[in-house]
Amino acid sequence: MALSNVQINNGFNESEWELRLDLAACYRLMALFGWDDLIYTHITCRLPEASSHFLINPYGMMFDEITASSLIKIDLAGNKVEHSEWPVNPAGFVIHSAIHEVREDIRCVLHAHTVATIAVSTLECGLLPLSQHATLLFQGIGYHDYEGISVDKDERQSLQKDMGKNNVMFLRNHGVLVAGATISEAFHNFYVLQKACEIQVQAMGCNAPMVSVKPEVIAVVMDQYRQANLGKGAQLEWPGLLRRLDRIDPSWRE
Numbered sequence: 001m002a003l004s005n006v007q008i009n010n011g012f013n014e015s016e017w018e019l020r021l022d023l024a025a026c027y028r029l030m031a032l033f034g035w036d037d038l039i040y041t042h043i044t045c046r047l048p049e050a051s052s053h054f055l056i057n058p059y060g061m062m063f064d065e066i067t068a069s070s071l072i073k074i075d076l077a078g079n080k081v082e083h084s085e086w087p088v089n090p091a092g093f094v095i096h097s098a099i100h101e102v103r104e105d106i107r108c109v110l111h112a113h114t115v116a117t118i119a120v121s122t123l124e125c126g127l128l129p130l131s132q133h134a135t136l137l138f139q140g141i142g143y144h145d146y147e148g149i150s151v152d153k154d155e156r157q158s159l160q161k162d163m164g165k166n167n168v169m170f171l172r173n174h175g176v177l178v179a180g181a182t183i184s185e186a187f188h189n190f191y192v193l194q195k196a197c198e199i200q201v202q203a204m205g206c207n208a209p210m211v212s213v214k215p216e217v218i219a220v221v222m223d224q225y226r227q228a229n230l231g232k233g234a235q236l237e238w239p240g241l242l243r244r245l246d247r248i249d250p251s252w253r254e
Contacts, residue, residue, distance in 0.1 A: 010068070010254075012069075015048055016047060017068065020069065022045070022182075022184065023045045023068070026108070026183050026186070027057060027063045027252075030063050035112055036064075037112070037113040041092075042089055042096060043108065045183055046107050046108075051104065052075050054074065054097075055072065056088055056092055056096065060087065067253070068253060072088055094151060094152070094156060095150050095159065098159040099159065106167065107180070108183040108185070110179070111177050112176055112178070112194075114176075116197035116198040117193065117194060117197050119197065127141055127196060128212060129213040130203055131199045133193075135217065136221065137189065142168070142169040144169055144170070144177075145158075167180060168189065178190040180234070184235055187241075188237065
């Protein structure tokens, strides 16, 4: 017998439940690929019905434990909109509320502390156009100087300024922020960035001359990319990633 809509959506409206599913999947995928950092990073998603509300992870829950219904809804002031027994990471609130407050063009913001992205964040040169992966992001990257652990709300202004209209920002000596118009796009952007950083770190470690992609190629590569992925972008791979999660453990859908 088919489940009722209430049972499927756990009491949430359909649009919010779909976002909760995708966000929970994104957390599980970060854990699956080994890109989590215990409980200390975060991914958020702005809700369509109330642009001042966004979903964030329960602080203390491991990424491979997160489910659609366990995500916490908060507002831009850091208040919980609905009851949850779990706290919210103060630094997560500061970082993500800063971007959600001024970027209505993006729905999802992903913050990570992977070794490769932190390594590149410490380099004065930042990300270099050494690979095809890097060229896909190269024209939209910002940099934000380290100001300590992000618990001071005043840092939101400098985060907003340094992010600008970019969808990728290196947090110097700290990690990265990656954004997308959808959750799948934010995950895809991070996947590409992580690959680009891993490639750069390994290439620089060879202690040999490196060849950068030519500027005229960087200028056209995004148009070529849209042709190559049939104009579907991240949505081309997202269903397959969800099927992978379901084969491993479908509890993220709860």
